[in-house]
Amino acid sequence: MTQILHIVGGGMAGSEAAWQAANMGVNVVLHEMRPKVETFAHQTGNLGEMVCSNSFRSDDDEQNAVGLLHWEMRKADGLIMTTAGEHRLPAGGALAVDRDPFAESITAKLKALPNVSVSYEEVTELPDEGQWIFATGPLTSPDLGAAIQRETGAEALAFFDAIAPIVYAESIDMSKAWMQSRYDKGETEEERTAYLNCPMTKDQHEAFIDALLAADKTEFHEGETAGYFDGCLPIEVMAERGRETLRHGPMKPVGLTNPHAPDDKPYAVVQLRRDNALGTLFNIVGFQTKMKYGAQADVFKMIPGLENARFARLGGIHRNTFLNSPTLLDTQMRLKSKPNIRFAGQITGVEGYVESAAMGLLAGRMAAAEILGQDLTEVPQDSAMGALIHHITGGAEAKTFQPMNVNFGLFRPVEGLKGGRRGRKDRYKAYTDRAKEAWSGWLTQFA
Numbered sequence: 001m002t003q004i005l006h007i008v009g010g011g012m013a014g015s016e017a018a019w020q021a022a023n024m025g026v027n028v029v030l031h032e033m034r035p036k037v038e039t040f041a042h043q044t045g046n047l048g049e050m051v052c053s054n055s056f057r058s059d060d061d062e063q064n065a066v067g068l069l070h071w072e073m074r075k076a077d078g079l080i081m082t083t084a085g086e087h088r089l090p091a092g093g094a095l096a097v098d099r100d101p102f103a104e105s106i107t108a109k110l111k112a113l114p115n116v117s118v119s120y121e122e123v124t125e126l127p128d129e130g131q132w133i134f135a136t137g138p139l140t141s142p143d144l145g146a147a148i149q150r151e152t153g154a155e156a157l158a159f160f161d162a163i164a165p166i167v168y169a170e171s172i173d174m175s176k177a178w179m180q181s182r183y184d185k186g187e188t189e190e191e192r193t194a195y196l197n198c199p200m201t202k203d204q205h206e207a208f209i210d211a212l213l214a215a216d217k218t219e220f221h222e223g224e225t226a227g228y229f230d231g232c233l234p235i236e237v238m239a240e241r242g243r244e245t246l247r248h249g250p251m252k253p254v255g256l257t258n259p260h261a262p263d264d265k266p267y268a269v270v271q272l273r274r275d276n277a278l279g280t281l282f283n284i285v286g287f288q289t290k291m292k293y294g295a296q297a298d299v300f301k302m303i304p305g306l307e308n309a310r311f312a313r314l315g316g317i318h319r320n321t322f323l324n325s326p327t328l329l330d331t332q333m334r335l336k337s338k339p340n341i342r343f344a345g346q347i348t349g350v351e352g353y354v355e356s357a358a359m360g361l362l363a364g365r366m367a368a369a370e371i372l373g374q375d376l377t378e379v380p381q382d383s384a385m386g387a388l389i390h391h392i393t394g395g396a397e398a399k400t401f402q403p404m405n406v407n408f409g410l411f412r413p414v415e416g417l418k419g420g421r422r423g424r425k426d427r428y429k430a431y432t433d434r435a436k437e438a439w440s441g442w443l444t445q446f447a
């Protein structure tokens with residue numbers, strides 16, 4: 001077997017794909033344009049860099065679809081999940097990591113494999129020959145984007161989501177704020193105190209919402225559409241949808257007791273989460289925004305405890321490049337018009353670190369199997385992996401296709417279980433049990 005697998009993009013998906021294919025015995029060349037060519041969001045030349053939040057979201061593999069995806073990736077010796085476990089930070093029920101050591105470790109592990117080489121260069125064409133995976137992400141370089149458009153004829157869609165601001169811990173007033181996870185969730189004291197809470201009275205909340213609504217926002221570029229992804233709405237857009245919306249979302253005051261005033265129930269609570277192992281940086285959870293920088297500092301300093309906050313990074317808006325996968329890709333993520341090319345990661349229309357890495361895992365295994373002459377059975381739709389790939393390669397409505405997070409709505413119903421909120425716990429457990437069995441079964445063909 002001499003055929004090389006070329007993987008373009010060493011982010012979440014490309015790194016995972018390289019790991020999986022190499023561990024199946026295939027020779028891999030990973031092409032990464034950073035640090036020679038930069039994107040506006042990446043800050044290092046590391047593979048597997050997390051561009052914004054340091055969280056892989058819920059780690060609950062019984063009641064949460066993202067947690068289930070974690071489980072399935074661990075079961076398949078996933079590089080991203082295993083390494084995340086090694087650099088875990090306390091974050092209640094979520095899997096948050098220390099981002100720099102995490103990415104350094106991903107880079108070192110891949111470079112240590114004898115059949116992986118990393119070529120630091122930008123790829124700007126879709127080659128006619130050889131086996132290729134393109135995992136160039138939401139910030140695919142413009143020249144490559146143009147080459148993809150020439151091949152597919154389909155227009156890459158652009159939409160905005162937003163990054164949350166990061167605050168220096170030492171600038172937070174702890175005589176007003178306190179550390180506590182909602183409902184004291186977590187196994188250890190560290191987990192139970194993973195969040196930093198800033199309480200608001202009703203008057204403070206009203207003034208904050210007024211300021212949010214009045215703040216200067218970044219304008220959209222000409223020709224770009226403001227099609228926000230619902231899971232990542234900027235806070236000011238949430239506030240525009242209703243003055244109480246944030247109190248039912250990232251600012252909900254439930255499950256928390258203010259030790260500075262135990263008898264006063266806060267009207268709203270802003271939560272911050274540790275952003276590095278040292279505990280020197282905290283991000284404002286769920287506060288992605290497209291407010292202008294000057295306005296952000298003024299508005300966020302209205303939050304009790306953050307009056308003197310200093311920001312290591314303010315929030316911002318960004319572009320997302322993704323294919324109309326339901327029309328362009330087959331069930332193995334190959335480009336129908338050029339089957340020596342696969343796509344993986346966020347460019348296929350999944351959304352988020354975990355989902356992107358998951359699609360990298362599948363693409364890596366599928367490409368390696370093809371090179372090795374192995375036929376793979378279809379990824380079972382009842383697994384989280386299968387639910388996602390089925391969605392993007394056919395299950396989704398092509399005309400209105402937008403990026404998708406993994407969620408139980410993508411799963412086939414389990415017969416005989418109660419619907420509605422009451423039956424939710426049993427239903428989710430049934431989904432996750434069934435998924436684990438299906439995924440474990442699919443993996444046996446690699447043994």
Ligand SMILES: Cc1cc2nc3c(=O)[nH]c(=O)nc-3n(C[C@H](O)[C@H](O)[C@H](O)COP(=O)(O)OP(=O)(O)OC[C@H]3O[C@@H](n4cnc5c(N)ncnc54)[C@H](O)[C@@H]3O)c2cc1C
Binds near residue numbers: 033052163344347
């Ligand atoms: C600003 C921003 C903030 C985000 N915040 C979050 C968040 O908080 N949580 C979350 O889950 N997701 C977030 N996302 C989405 C996030 O990018 C994806 O979830 C994840 O990183 C996608 O993984 P990927 O491997 O597909 O792409 P990436 O991780 O972006 O990796 C793609 C890689 O391809 C390289 N590349 C691009 N073009 C070329 C080329 N022509 N030749 C060679 N290399 C190339 C890039 O340098 C990059 O290393 C954010 C995205 C952006 C842009």
